[in-house]
Amino acid sequence: MTAQRGDPISTETRINDRIRVPEVRLVGPNGEQVGIVRIEDALRLAQEAELDLVEVAAQARPPVCKLMDYGKFKYESAQKARESRRNQQLTVIKEQKLRPKIDTHDYETKKRNVVRFLEGGNKVKVTIMFRGREQSRPELGYRLLQRLAEDVQELGTVEAAPKQDGRNMTMVLAPTKKPVKRPAAQQAAAAEAEPQA
Numbered sequence: 047m048t049a050q051r052g053d054p055i056s057t058e059t060r061i062n063d064r065i066r067v068p069e070v071r072l073v074g075p076n077g078e079q080v081g082i083v084r085i086e087d088a089l090r091l092a093q094e095a096e097l098d099l100v101e102v103a104a105q106a107r108p109p110v111c112k113l114m115d116y117g118k119f120k121y122e123s124a125q126k127a128r129e130s131r132r133n134q135q136l137t138v139i140k141e142q143k144l145r146p147k148i149d150t151h152d153y154e155t156k157k158r159n160v161v162r163f164l165e166g167g168n169k170v171k172v173t174i175m176f177r178g179r180e181q182s183r184p185e186l187g188y189r190l191l192q193r194l195a196e197d198v199q200e201l202g203t204v205e206a207a208p209k210q211d212g213r214n215m216t217m218v219l220a221p222t223k224k225p226v227k228r229p230a231a232q233q234a235a236a237a238e239a240e241p242q243a
Contacts, residue, residue, distance in 0.1 A: 059102075060101045060104070061098050061116050063089070065101050067108060068084065069082055069083060069085060070082070070085055070099075070108050070109050071108050071109070071110045071111070072088050072091070072111055072112075073110060074113055075112075075113045088111060097113045097114055098116035099111050099113060100119065137169060139171050139218070140169070140170050142156055142159055142160050142171070144156055144173070144174050144175070145174065145175060145180075146180050146186040146190060148190070153190075157197055160194065160219065164198060164219060165221075168221065169205065169219065169221070170219045171217075171218050172194060172218075173214050173216050174187035174191065174215045174216075176213050181213060187208070188215065195217065198219065200222075201221065201222060202219040202220055202222055203219065203220055204218070205218045205219065
């Protein structure tokens with residue numbers, strides 16, 4: 047199949063007969079520099095060594111090609127990509143909403159939620175919602191956020207300081223250490239003990 051004008055450019059690595067340049071800079075199977083050779087000679091060397099001629103740097107002039115086992119190369123690069131995805135950590139931001147005139151017991155419940163989120167390795171966005179006349183007293187919300195930050199300082203640090211955003215005041219807390227893996231039995235017991243929202 048020939049590429050039509052406007053088709054997306056292929057990003058797949060070119061190998062063997064797909065390499066269409068008069069000469070290439072050849073690298074041997076063990077990483078040794080062979081030099082600039084004609085494409086016909088490079089293909090012949092690849093056949094003799096029972097390897098593939100793989101274009102590793104297409105932008106170079108002339109393009110750099112290496113003698114290697116292409117199937118093994120693709121397998122190893124897929125393994126590396128899978129390993130890097132496994133090591134990536136997904137950051138989740140949980141949100142906890144409060145009111146400036148919150149009762150002591152309600153505050154303790156909300157604080158327990160923030161502690162649980164931080165122990166789980168998640169960031170927490172704490173939002174204080176102001177209504178009516180409460181908007182004229184932003185210092186109440188600021189003091190409440192400062193108190194919460196002090197109460198959970200052994201588990202999390204303030205990543206974004208409290209700031210007023212319209213009717214709300216927000217602050218972001220980040221966990222200080224990696225999440226603690228709890229056994230499945232403890233997780234199930236904790237889930238049953240939590241009140242349903």
